[in-house]
Amino acid sequence: MVINEDGLQEYTLKDFRKNMTMIMGDVQHGQKRVRITSYGRTTGYFISEAEMQYLETLEDAVDIQTVEALKAAGADKAIQPWQQVKKDLNL
Numbered sequence: 001m002v003i004n005e006d007g008l009q010e011y012t013l014k015d016f017r018k019n020m021t022m023i024m025g026d027v028q029h030g031q032k033r034v035r036i037t038s039y040g041r042t043t044g045y046f047i048s049e050a051e052m053q054y055l056e057t058l059e060d061a062v063d064i065q066t067v068e069a070l071k072a073a074g075a076d077k078a079i080q081p082w083q084q085v086k087k088d089l090n091l
Contacts, residue, residue: 006033013038 002010009023009032016023016036026032027046034046047055070076080088 008033008035010035010037012036013043 009026011019011023011034013036016034023034024046027034027048031048031050033051035042036044036046
């Protein structure tokens, strides 16, 4: 295991397989982030459920801001109902 400058615990895929139960416990209870690598390349990350919910909340907020900005710019006026699009495309 390596802990990099971001405080992220890093395991090779081989070490992850050997220590999966302990690592997942650390993620779940310790609120730690884990990066899994294979041959020096990142293969995935593990984060806690609480952190995932937080990220989803941030993503939703960004989506709402984007939609509001598009509406303010008048982009919603160009939206056509799906039935009209199908008719225009002869579907």
